[in-house]
Amino acid sequence: MEYVYAALVLHSAGKEINEENLKAVLEAAGVEVNEARVKALVSALEDVNIDEAIEKASFAVAPAPAAAPAAVEEEVKEEKKEEEEEEEEKKEEEAIEGLGALFG
Secondary structure, eight states: OHHHHHHHHHHHTTOOOOHHHHHHHHHHTTOOOOHHHHHHHHHHHTTOOHHHHHHHHHHHHTHHHHHHHHHHHHHHHHHHHHHHHHHHHHHHHHHHHHHHHHTO
């Protein structure tokens, strides 16, 4: 993944994505560079419009954050419900113990 990030950094900086620049970014980040992976990535990105790919990816990811709060809210409701059920069970157990004391 760091190889792709390095390519995105180069793209963002307006630099050419080539083997030399990619290696330089990776080395600066302290990554042990694998020559084959660098060559493969540079080759794979030759015909890719990175701006277009980023735009398409952002549309694919955009709806997910809107759904997340609903899922979190549902989870909180479930936790509260479980806590209430546990408290009710404790109260019932205490009431049963109290009745037991009446009969000795």
